[in-house]
Amino acid sequence: MSVAVATSGGVPRTVWRRGILASRKGRWGFGILTALALVAIFAPLLAPHDPNAIDPSRILSPPDLAHPFGSDALGRDVLSRVIFAYRVSLGVAVGSTLLAFLVGVPLGLYAGYHGGWVDTAIMRPIDMVLALPAMLLAVALIAIIGPGSNISALAIAVIYMPILARVVRSSTLVVVSQTYIEAARARGTRSRAIIARHVLPNAIGPAIVQATILMGFALQIEAALSFLGLGAQPPTSSLGVMLADGRDVLTQAPWVEVFPGLAIAITVLAFNFFGDGLRARLDPKGVTE
Amino acid sequence: MSDVLTLEHVDVTFATDAGRVSAVSDVSLSVAEGEIFGLVGESGCGKTTLAMALMGLLPATASVAGSVRFQGVELTGLSAEELRKLRGDRISMIFQDPMTSLDPTFSIGEQVAETITAHRDIDKERARRRALELLEEVGIPEPRRRFGDAPHRLSGGMRQRVVIATALANEPALVLADEPTTALDVTIQSQVLDLLRDLRARLHTTIALITHDLGVIAQICDRVGVMYAGQLVEVAPVSEIFRSPRHPYTQALLSALPTQQQAPGSLRVIPGRVPNLADPPPGCRFSTRCPYVMDECADVPPLAHETDDHLIACWLSEATKRAGRPDHAATGGAV
Secondary structure: OHHHHHHOOOOOOHHHHHHHHHOHHHHHHHHHHHHHHHHHHOHHHHOOOOOOOOOHHHOOOOOOOOOOOOEOOOOOEHHHHHHHHHHHHHHHHHHHHHHHHHHHHHHHHHHHHHOHHHHHHHHHHHHHHHHOOHHHHHHHHHHHHOOOHHHHHHHHHHHHHHHHHHHHHHHHHHHHOOHHHHHHHHOOOOHHHHHHHHHHHHHOHHHHHHHHHHHHHHHHHHHHHHHOOOOOOOOOOOHHHHHHHHHOOOOOOHHHHHHHHHHHHHHHHHHHHHHHHHHHHHOOOOOOO | OOEEEEEEEEEEEEEEOOEEEEEEEEEEEEEEOOOEEEEEOOOOOOHHHHHHHHHOOOOOOEEEEEEEEEOOEEOOOOOHHHHHHHEOOOEEEEOOOOOOOOOOOOOHHHHHHHHHHOOOOOOHHHHHHHHHHHHHHOOOOOHHHHOOOOHHHOOHHHHHHHHHHHHHOOOOOEEEEEOOOOOOOHHHHHHHHHHHHHHHHHHOOEEEEEEOOHHHHHHHOOEEEEEEOOEEEEEEEHHHHHHOOOOHHHHHHHHOOOOOOOOOOOOOOOOOOOOOOOOOOOOOOOOOOOOOOOHHHHOOOOOEEEEOOEEEOOOOOHHHHHOOOHHHHHHOOOO
16 A cells, blocks of 8 residues: 555656566667667767768669668658658657646646636636647648648647646646645645645656657657648658658658658657556556546 | 633534535634643544634635634634644644655655745755754654655654654644544554653643544543534543543443443444434434433533533533523524
């Protein structure tokens, strides 16, 4: 009993050693994500060729040693392009989720802690956003502001913020009913300090799990938006843009399509593995879905 | 001795879907400086609600009427911020279950120190030193080594000592101890009670102890108030309560205590059920179960002095009769 209480919240340092990395899924997820993050960070060093260099002699040439992923319709090196596109895609995925996290978590925390009309005032508009189909919302936002990878990040953040706010609100409701919160009040601790020091660390766990998994899906949404031409704009490339390019030559040169697709699949999988590993540790009672 | 706490005609009601629930009804009592006052009654009789009302910690659905004076200051009507300043500083609280009243993500030392920094403008290091002293004072062995421990690394008894340390951090005038030993096993219970008595002797803190356990009352209280279904039915020095209980409920409660002579497996019970507080019986709320029930019981019996220090609210008592019916019949539940 006491063990469950002690582990149900917060992110103590031991979580890493004993929890996430203890499960095989967690280890795989963490390992792959670390590797992929390094790829994104060191893209200019890792890419064997200039991703935008056009080589007419290599149009749609199949993979070989110098170009392990082959070349695309303009003779550009697919591996180099995947590496640079990955950088953009991952940046959008992580950035959008972080933005949603930074806005959604305080809102959910505040709504759950205060309840009553504060809760209603914060959560009803959030529910309205949540009620709109995610893709439609993103497309509508981009239609208003204009395409681009930053805008698609913003659109994804708008889609995700309500989800994270709801998750935090529900775990906050559980935490607020605990005696230690009442005890903190009885000690005369100010509300702001109670929220920041007692509620947040105990309620944040499920939101971290959720955010991790959402990052994977953010990568997919970004790819979808870019595929539709609403995300990254040339010359910037993202995995979605590459998918759109590769579609035209799918039967003649499948490598143009397959490798960016694989990059998306592996990343989503890794985020899910990592999220599952986290959940096993932070959220033993399965508060998140 | 002057009174630290005086309650006059305190009512607490909750707005619920089932209508207004009267959790505490017309409770008047006073607690003298330096005494250990026990408030006894079964679960749901309003003891904890009363304590929460003093602290201003009741949920928004509750409303409190009547007067609560603490060290001469009227608490009802104070702003939330004024009440916050009192809590943990002048009045503090010990909760029932030390397994849940400490934050699992914070070290025990930090939780003690937080009580100090919430009220005193002192730097972290001094708060930390004071917290160490307090941990030492409540009998945590090796407080320096224990300071950074998470609560789950301590036993229940040790945790309750930490909770007591937080309650004492600012040397409050009044400590409300809500079932401080109920969640502990018997040997630890006795240690914690000894600690409370010892702290009262050293710090001259007034303690209001809320419990359903008459054994705890007998062990450390000076005076005791008996509550039933939100009404205070009897107040007396602890020896008198046990020697000559006057209210039929107190008598029934005491006779329900198992004795060694009793056949195993047979427990005496008070027949009937506790009334539904959304629709309490008019007058004395014990009347539905009282063996001596009579017509007068439909009026609320006022709590009156039978002797100097023995108060009772029952129409069987001459004192209650003398305290008069007419004016109380008007305010009471006579329907």
